[in-house]
Amino acid sequence: MTEPIGGVRTFATTERLDDDVVNAVVAAKAGRTVSVCIPCRDEAATIGPLVSVIRRELMLDIGLVDELIVLDDRSTDDTARVAVHSGAQVVSIDDAHQEHGEGHGKGNALWVTLLVSHGDIVVWCDGDVTSFEPDWVTKLVAPLLNDSSVMMMKALYHRPTNYGGGGRTTELVARPLMSRYFPGLTGLAQPLSGEYAGRRTALERLSFVQGWGVEMGLLIDIEREWGATAIGQVDLGSRLHRHRSLHSLSVQAAEVMATILDRAGVPPVEGEVEQVLQRADGSAVPLNCATRRSLASLGLAREDM
Numbered sequence: 001m002t003e004p005i006g007g008v009r010t011f012a013t014t015e016r017l018d019d020d021v022v023n024a025v026v027a028a029k030a031g032r033t034v035s036v037c038i039p040c041r042d043e044a045a046t047i048g049p050l051v052s053v054i055r056r057e058l059m060l061d062i063g064l065v066d067e068l069i070v071l072d073d074r075s076t077d078d079t080a081r082v083a084v085h086s087g088a089q090v091v092s093i094d095d096a097h098q099e100h101g102e103g104h105g106k107g108n109a110l111w112v113t114l115l116v117s118h119g120d121i122v123v124w125c126d127g128d129v130t131s132f133e134p135d136w137v138t139k140l141v142a143p144l145l146n147d148s149s150v151m152m153m154k155a156l157y158h159r160p161t162n163y164g165g166g167g168r169t170t171e172l173v174a175r176p177l178m179s180r181y182f183p184g185l186t187g188l189a190q191p192l193s194g195e196y197a198g199r200r201t202a203l204e205r206l207s208f209v210q211g212w213g214v215e216m217g218l219l220i221d222i223e224r225e226w227g228a229t230a231i232g233q234v235d236l237g238s239r240l241h242r243h244r245s246l247h248s249l250s251v252q253a254a255e256v257m258a259t260i261l262d263r264a265g266v267p268p269v270e271g272e273v274e275q276v277l278q279r280a281d282g283s284a285v286p287l288n289c290a291t292r293r294s295l296a297s298l299g300l301a302r303e304d305m
Contacts, residue, residue, distance in 0.1 A: 007184035007185070007187065007223070007227065007228025007229055007231075008184070008185060008187035008188050008228050008229070008231050008232065008233060009143075009150075009229055009231070009232040009233070010156075010187070010232070010233050010234070011139075011142075011143050011153075011232050011233070011234045013139050013142075013234055013235065015237060016135065017135050017138055017139070021138075022062060022064075022138055023062075025064065025138050025141065025142045025145065026062055026063060026064050028142070028145040028146055029064070029145060030145075032120040032121065032145065033066040033067065033118065033119040033120050033121070034064060034065050034066055034067070034119050034120070034121045034122075034123065034137075034141055035065070035066065035067040035068075035069065035117040035118060035119030035121070035122050035123065036054055036058070036065050036067070036068050036069070036123045036124075036125060036137060037069045037071065037110075037113035037114075037117055037122060037123065037124050037125075038050065038051070038068075038069070038070045038071070038083075038088070038124070038125050038126070038127045039071045039073055039106065039109035039110060039112075039113055039124070039126075039127065040070055040071065040072060040073060040075060040079050040083070040127035041072075041073040041074060041075050041079070041109075041127075042075045042076060042077045042079060043075070043077075043079050043127035043128055044075070044077040044078040044079045044081075044082050046127060046128050046129070046130055047070060047079055047082055047083050047086070047088075047127050048082045048083070048085070048086045049086075049132075050125070050127065050129060050132050051068065051070065051083055051086035051087055051088045052086045052087065053132060053134060054068055054132075054134070054137070055068055055086070055087035055088070057134040058134050058137055058138075064137065064138060064141070065123075065137065066119060067089070067117055067118060067119050068087070068088050068089060069088065069089050069090075069091055069113060069116065069117055070083040070088040070089070070090045070091070070127070071090075071091050071093055071109055071112055071113050071116070072090055072091065072092050072093065073093045073109045074093060074094070079127075080092070091112075091113075091116050093108075093109060093112055096112040096115060096116065100115070103210050103290070103292060104210065104288065105210040105211040105212070105214075105288045105290075106210075106211065106212055106214055107208045107209045107210045107211055107212075107213070107214030107217070107288075107292065108208070108210040108290075108292060110124060110208060110214055111208040111210070111292040114200075114203055114204070114208075114295065115295060115300060118302070119200065120199070120200050120201075121141050121144050121145070121197055121198070121199060121200065122197065122198055122200055122203060123137055123140055123141060123195075123196075123197040124194065124195065124196055124197070125137075125194065125195050126194035126195065129194075129195070129239065131237075131238055131239055133236070133237065135236075136155065136195060136236045137197075139234045139235075139236060140153045140155065140195065140196065140197040140234060140236075141153070141197050143232050143234070144197055144198075144199055149226075149229065149230060150199070150230060150231075150232050151198060151199050151202040151222050151226050151230040151231065152196060152197070152198045152199070152202070152218070152219070152222055152230065152231050152232070153196060153197045153198075153231075153232045153233065153234060154188060154190060154191065154193055154195075154196045154219075154231065154232070154233045154234075155190060155193045155195035155196060155233070155234065155236045155239075156188075156189035156190045156193070156233045156234065156235050156236070157190065157193070157195075157235065157236045157237055157238060157239040158237065158238045158239070167190065167192075168246075168249060169192060169249055169252055169253045169256055170190065170191060170192050172253070173253045173256055173257050174191055174192060174216060174256055174260065175191075177257060177260040177261070177264075178191070178260070181260060181261075181263075181264035182219075182220055182223065182260070182263075182264070184223055184227075184228035185219055185220070185223060185228060185231070187228075187233075188219070188231070188233055189233060190233070191215060191216060191219055192215050192216070192256065193215070195236065195239075196215075198218075200302065201303075202222065202225075202226070202230075203218075203295075204294060204295040204296045204300075204301040204302065205225070205294050205296045205301075206218055206221050206222070206225075206294050207221070207291050207292060207293055207294050207297075208291065208292040208294075209255075209259050209289065209290075209291055210288050210289075210290045210291060210292060211255040211259075211287065211288030211289060211290070212251070212252040212255040212256055212288070213255045213256050213258060213259025213260070213289070214259075216256055216259045216260050216263070217259050217263065217291075219231060220260070220263045221263075250277060250279075251277055251285055251287070254275075254277040254285075254287055255287050255288060255289065258275050258287055258289050259289070262289070274286055274287075275287040275289050
């Protein structure tokens with residue numbers, strides 16, 4: 001492990017893990033369980049190979065992963081069918097909504113996966129990743145299994161510019177605001193990365209912003225509760241996925257900004273009923289700043305059930 005940068009710890013690892021290292025990580029489970037959760041909406045083109053690799057190499061071959069859940073977030077394509085055929089347990093977000101109320105957005109989907117999964121360690125992965133390697137999961141969970149002070153592990157990776165680059169929201173919005181209000185988190189290379197893992201006992205105590213601000217909300221709340229050194233990152237190599245247009249990213253950026261400013265105690269405009277993104281054509285896009293309460297506060301934590 002390297003020295004902390006801005007409080008966050010960076011865990012050193014080789015590009016490719018050998019069998020001895022992988023076996024040591026599996027042994028470190030010591031009866032604990034690992035869930036991999038993949039929230040999806042219309043990812044039929046990519047979800048099959050992703051699920052197949054995780055099931056074959058991480059569940060059946062080495063037994064690192066105990067539960068593999070694909071959350072179908074109201075897909076209109078064959079995402080659910082492809083995921084089931086590839087070996088995942090598929091959960092419809094509508095089932096959770098019937099019992100716990102309607103929600104929407106990335107953070108809402110992550111909250112539901114925490115609700116329906118059982119693992120002591122929860123690993124999240126985006127469903128549109130095309131460069132996934134099984135070592136990603138091993139590298140993310142190893143510090144959580146070996147160091148009880150680590151509450152969350154984030155991925156850092158190279159995002160090739162010839163495939164559209166990446167990290168625009170991070171560098172233009174999240175990082176400047178983190179530098180001003182939460183400097184202890186600035187050592188994170190990819191604070192908004194979709195690949196990360198957390199300790200259930202910590203995650204169940206946290207509220208989840210329903211929209212794009214979910215990752216920043218979790219990181220800020222973990223730093224406040226346990227300190228920045230409770231957050232780690234590890235290099236997963238290169239990551240390829242679908243990139244969004246600037247027009248689409250503007251909503252994501254606005255929701256990330258709203259979350260950081262809210263956590264920093266910066267009030268919205270006086271008299272503003274709901275937060276919106278005002279576009280140049282005069283249209284206003286509502287921002288998804290709603291929050292799902294922590295599972296612990298709802299009596300839904302695993303220890304309460």
